[in-house]
Amino acid sequence: MAVHEAPVYVPGINKLFVGVLEQGDPPVYAPNGGTYHGGLVHWGAGGGNNSIGGTEQRPGIRVLDPTTNKTTTLLNNYFGSYFNGLDNPLHTTPQLHAQTYRFPSFPPVNSGWLKISLGQPNGIAISPDAKNVYICDTIAGISGTICPHYPNIYSMLYNQTAKHTVHRYDIVDADAAPALINKRPFYYSQEWVPDGLRVAANGFVVAGVGVGMGVDVIDRTSSLVLQIRMHYIMQNFA
Known part of the structure; x- marks a missing residue:
């Protein structure tokens, strides 16, 4: 399977x-x-x-x-x-364009555009208090290599000079028309690009770093506190 x-x-x-x-x-x-x-x-x-x-x-x-x-x-x-x-x-x-959407339950046709400022928005997660949203920008994983002679990792595109960043936003007007403001970089992955994203009950952010073959755990001050290493590609997790 x-x-x-x-x-x-x-x-x-x-x-x-x-x-x-x-x-x-x-x-x-x-x-x-x-x-x-x-x-x-x-x-x-x-x-x-x-x-x-x-x-x-x-x-x-x-x-x-x-x-x-x-x-x-x-x-x-x-x-x-x-x-x-x-x-x-x-x-x-x-x-x-590659962008992030808001899709409320009612009415189902009223989907709304939130952010267009990321090169390639990917993983997304909301903090336990519903005050912040974290969104990954993984443009480094699809923007090509630095030079034609630099080998791709596992035959996948990767340009380490492009963004592989988790951004943090504040949520405003959550009950009426939710919007995201105050974009700022939260975490810059050490390896590959952050893909799947979760926020733990204590506010720690957990990111699967794809071909980086592991899971990064980041505290609320943006500090990397733990890496879970494995011998296979890690992208999403539960």
């Missing part, structure tokens, strides 16, 4: 769900980040290809009911423009 990404723990049934193409109904192609909310698993999915039976899927938010294993599409466009998928080959010209 090949695991992709997006592990999500469901406490009610004590199970860990991971992104595997064969296990959904219909299957979900390339689920990346994931979270558990309202009794459902929410995945950011890459799109679709022939490995999932030829079903037509677009990059977007896919929802899994962990009790029935049924999946549905929650959102796959921004007012008619398809989201750009990073983990699947594009067969159409990208229609949107």
